[in-house]
Amino acid sequence: MSNLPVLISREEVLRLLHNNSDLIPMLESAMGMFSKRNSTEIIQPLRITVPLQRYNGFLGLMPAYVVHEDILATKMVSFYQRDQDSLLPAHQATVLLFDPERGDVKAVMDGTAITEKRTAAISAISTKLLMPPKAEVLCILGSGGQAVSHYEIFTQMFFFKEIRVWSRRRERAEQFARAVHGPVTVFSSVKEAVEGSDVIITVTMAKEPVLQGEWVKPGAHVAAVGACRPDWRELDDALMREAVVYVDSREGASNESGDIILSGASIFAELGEVINGTKPAQCEKTTVFKSLGMGIQDAVSAKIVFDQWKSQQ
Numbered sequence: 304m305s306n307l308p309v310l311i312s313r314e315e316v317l318r319l320l321h322n323n324s325d326l327i328p329m330l331e332s333a334m335g336m337f338s339k340r341n342s343t344e345i346i347q348p349l350r351i352t353v354p355l356q357r358y359n360g361f362l363g364l365m366p367a368y369v370v371h372e373d374i375l376a377t378k379m380v381s382f383y384q385r386d387q388d389s390l391l392p393a394h395q396a397t398v399l400l401f402d403p404e405r406g407d408v409k410a411v412m413d414g415t416a417i418t419e420k421r422t423a424a425i426s427a428i429s430t431k432l433l434m435p436p437k438a439e440v441l442c443i444l445g446s447g448g449q450a451v452s453h454y455e456i457f458t459q460m461f462f463f464k465e466i467r468v469w470s471r472r473r474e475r476a477e478q479f480a481r482a483v484h485g486p487v488t489v490f491s492s493v494k495e496a497v498e499g500s501d502v503i504i505t506v507t508m509a510k511e512p513v514l515q516g517e518w519v520k521p522g523a524h525v526a527a528v529g530a531c532r533p534d535w536r537e538l539d540d541a542l543m544r545e546a547v548v549y550v551d552s553r554e555g556a557s558n559e560s561g562d563i564i565l566s567g568a569s570i571f572a573e574l575g576e577v578i579n580g581t582k583p584a585q586c587e588k589t590t591v592f593k594s595l596g597m598g599i600q601d602a603v604s605a606k607i608v609f610d611q612w613k614s615q616q
């Protein structure tokens with residue numbers, strides 16, 4: 304290795320991505336390019352997932368080359384189904400940012416923070432495009448790292464009169480409410496939290512559906528972020544079949560999403576197609592955006608972090 308890569312910590316990544324005005328437009332541009340399926344613009348193979356059966360976990364490898372921006376990166380992310388009382392983190396990730404011409408690694412950075420920030424930003428983009436016109440109530444199911452990053456960007460980008468949170472253990476939802484900087488009401492049942500909500504974010508590690516279609520207000524938007532294995536679910540059949548279903552990537556969703564595979568729901572469009580204007584945003588209907596996560600989202604976020612970091616040296 305000719306030059307040693309720089310190491311960028313979680314704190315630095317969070318600082319450099321906080322309120323970063325480039326994140327949303329760069330993600331939108333990458334998602335739009337991806338949906339054109341032009342290999343001179345984006346190259347992103349399907350995520351490779353290595354099962355770690357002994358530990359109830361997985362290692363995901365997510366390489367991507369954003370050709371038009373000349374960004375080459377790969378994320379390695381481990382994720383585990385932990386016991387409720389486990390003190391070990393459920394997700395940990397590292398992103399390597401390469402120099403595409405030389406082939407060496409320019410930066411090694413905390414990928415957990417990148418994953419939190421870019422996933423929440425993608426859900427916010429889906430919500431901007433697909434939420435009903437008068438959205439007043441936001442509901443978050445789950446209270447982990449993604450719940451916090453979603454709360455942060457959703458309160459920056461939108462105005463909700465009420466924000467609700469539910470978690471499997473009420474004390475975790477109460478902890479979440481104390482940790483976020485702003486108002487939030489804790490609910491003890493999913494049904495009560497969801498009923499009357501205009502936007503619902505599911506960020507749980509559930510393997511069985513936690514959200515039932517019969518509780519969802521017609522016209523609501525659901526950003527479904529968890530359940531990233533073909534046999535895991537967060538949403539029930541009724542919701543998947545009644546809603547207009549959007550995804551980040553058709554290949555990703557058809558291979559990895561239990562909510563899509565097991566319900567037999569059909570995919571209406573990719574988010575990138577809505578961004579490109581080639582598929583409509585059916586805001587008047589109940590919509591589900593099924594997010595699995597993509598290497599290009601990590602790559603553009605890593606580039607923003609690296610450029611900001613360099614400009615401050």
Ligand SMILES: NC(=O)C1=CN([C@@H]2O[C@H](COP(=O)(O)OP(=O)(O)OC[C@H]3O[C@@H](n4cnc5c(N)ncnc54)[C@H](O)[C@@H]3O)[C@@H](O)[C@H]2O)C=CC1
Pocket residue numbers: 382392393394418422445446447448449450470471472475506507508509510511513528529530531594595596597
């Ligand atoms: N779509 C994407 O791009 C990404 C999706 N994810 C997914 O988002 C979800 C949340 O991730 P993190 O907040 O980082 O995880 P976390 O471990 O910090 O939080 C998980 C939350 O799920 C809850 N939970 C666990 N098992 C449950 C069950 N059986 N039923 C209901 N709730 C349950 C926990 O109480 C906790 O509130 C995970 O499913 C993760 O795989 C994570 C990163 C990217």
Ligand SMILES: O=C([O-])C1=[NH+]CCC1
Pocket residue numbers: 363380382418531595596597
């Ligand atoms: O995109 C991502 O990093 C992940 N999606 C599901 C687990 C981790």
